[in-house]
Amino acid sequence: MKLARSSTMRRTTTKRLAGACALAFLAWAGSASAGPTIAFGKEGNLTFNYSLQAWGQARDFSSATDSGKSTDFFLRRNRLTFSGQFNDLVGFYANLDAPSDSKYGQDDKSIFFRDSYITIDQSDGLRFMVGRFKNAFTRENLEACFDPLTMDRAEVLAYTPWGGSRDTGAAVWGNLADGKFQYKVMVSDGREGDAVAKDSPRLTGRVHLTLLDPEYEYGYRGTYLGTRNVFTIGASYDYQKSVAYGDYIGKTDIKDYKAWTADVFWEQPTSSGTFTASAALMRYDTGKVHWGLAPDPNLPATTDLEGWYVKAGYLLPQKIGPGRLQIFGRHEVSDYNLPTGYRDQKWDGIGFHYLLNGQLLKLSFEAAKVKFDVQNPTDASQRDYNQYTLGLQFIF
Numbered sequence: 383m384k385l386a387r388s389s390t391m392r393r394t395t396t397k398r399l400a401g402a403c404a405l406a407f408l409a410w411a412g413s414a415s416a417g418p419t420i421a422f423g424k425e426g427n428l429t430f431n432y433s434l435q436a437w438g439q440a441r442d443f444s445s446a447t448d449s450g451k452s453t454d455f456f457l458r459r460n461r462l463t464f465s466g467q468f469n470d471l472v473g474f475y476a477n478l479d480a481p482s483d484s485k486y487g488q489d490d491k492s493i494f495f496r497d498s499y500i501t502i503d504q505s506d507g508l509r510f511m512v513g514r515f516k517n518a519f520t521r522e523n524l525e526a527c528f529d530p531l532t533m534d535r536a537e538v539l540a541y542t543p544w545g546g547s548r549d550t551g552a553a554v555w556g557n558l559a560d561g562k563f564q565y566k567v568m569v570s571d572g573r574e575g576d577a578v579a580k581d582s583p584r585l586t587g588r589v590h591l592t593l594l595d596p597e598y599e600y601g602y603r604g605t606y607l608g609t610r611n612v613f614t615i616g617a618s619y620d621y622q623k624s625v626a627y628g629d630y631i632g633k634t635d636i637k638d639y640k641a642w643t644a645d646v647f648w649e650q651p652t653s654s655g656t657f658t659a660s661a662a663l664m665r666y667d668t669g670k671v672h673w674g675l676a677p678d679p680n681l682p683a684t685t686d687l688e689g690w691y692v693k694a695g696y697l698l699p700q701k702i703g704p705g706r707l708q709i710f711g712r713h714e715v716s717d718y719n720l721p722t723g724y725r726d727q728k729w730d731g732i733g734f735h736y737l738l739n740g741q742l743l744k745l746s747f748e749a750a751k752v753k754f755d756v757q758n759p760t761d762a763s764q765r766d767y768n769q770y771t772l773g774l775q776f777i778f
Contacts, residue, residue, distance in 0.1 A: 417778050431463040432778045442767035449762040456485035473501040507556040514550040518566040518588045519618045521645040523547050524601040531604035531695045532712045533748035539716050543684045544573035561596030565589050572622040577678050579636040580624035590616035608656035612649045628674025637669040656697040663690040689716035705738040724764050726755040746773040
């Protein structure tokens with residue numbers, strides 16, 4: 383009887399830990415806050431969130447074919463999220479989005495499910511996800527987009543050529559050694575369609591080691607606003623076999639895709655304020671497919687992209703008026719390895735967040751200068767330009 387009680391207690395403790403981890407993950411996935419929650423039975427619940435980023439942006443060009451200056455007001459992100467638990471073991475998350483509505487005059491953007499998945503949390507060290515969710519490759523893609531250190535992620539560098547920010551599939555992941563070590567293994571669609579030489583699964587693996595306070599969620603935050611003392615080192619590998627033809631017409635010269643990244647994140651709260659720094663190096667490799675005899679015309683420009691970024695921030699310790707001020711800067715280098723040499727660029731940005739209620743309500747501004755190694759004479763978006771962005775973020 384004592385053995386039976388001990389086994390039951392262990393199972394109950396494991397289920398409670400898994401449930402707590404699932405709730406922590408869902409809180410991260412939905413952003414920085416939980417909205418209204420409805421309870422169902424003894425273990426079930428459903429939480430609603432609404433999240434908005436409204437931007438005004440001025441640039442030195444209007445479009446690829448128009449070099450005139452432009453000013454644009456649009457909804458960078460506009461999301462309604464449903465998340466919760468079916469029971470202590472099984473959770474769920476669904477995210478409706480209409481991104482970049484009104485950008486470039488394109489109003490009434492279509493609404494779609496950006497994320498939709500089920501979570502199964504057996505224990506802190508063994509969890510599963512099935513559905514459509516963030517791919518497990520770059521740290522910056524895994525950082526919650528409503529908790530960035532800078533104005534936003536890299537416009538291109540953080541996203542993989544195949545699948546972009548999300549992919550459809552399944553993942554197993556977990557935390558070991560009291561959350562100091564985390565692993566993720568994901569199997570997903572990757573590139574699909576008639577242009578693919580062979581329909582093979584995409585395989586992604588990621589590990590990180592955190593030496594101070596653990597980062598135990600599936601994703602990360604660009605800043606914890608001084609609530610954690612963090613030093614994390616991470617690395618990932620991404621692979622898909624036979625994704626493209628170097629000779630698309632002759633259907634020969636088959637190319638595999640492989641990529642790797644390494645990153646580091648540090649945040650240190652002190653009595654003088656909170657200091658944050660992050661850096662990453664990425665390399666996407668599809669065998670220089672754009673250099674082939676007759677490459678696939680549907681290939682993205684990022685098939686052989688490589689680059690790196692560093693970013694840093696400082697959160698003042700005291701309020702200024704009703705809110706707190708966080709200043710930030712970013713330097714980013716991207717080399718596309720295209721035959722023309724176009725698109726290779728350096729990005730420098732500086733700005734601030736004025737946090738009226740943490741990430742729930744804030745004003746942000748960034749001034750960025752983008753310089754290209756080779757000026758494209760036929761595409762205004764690939765010539766040196768300045769960009770200024772003012773944003774309002776609201777989360778409920």
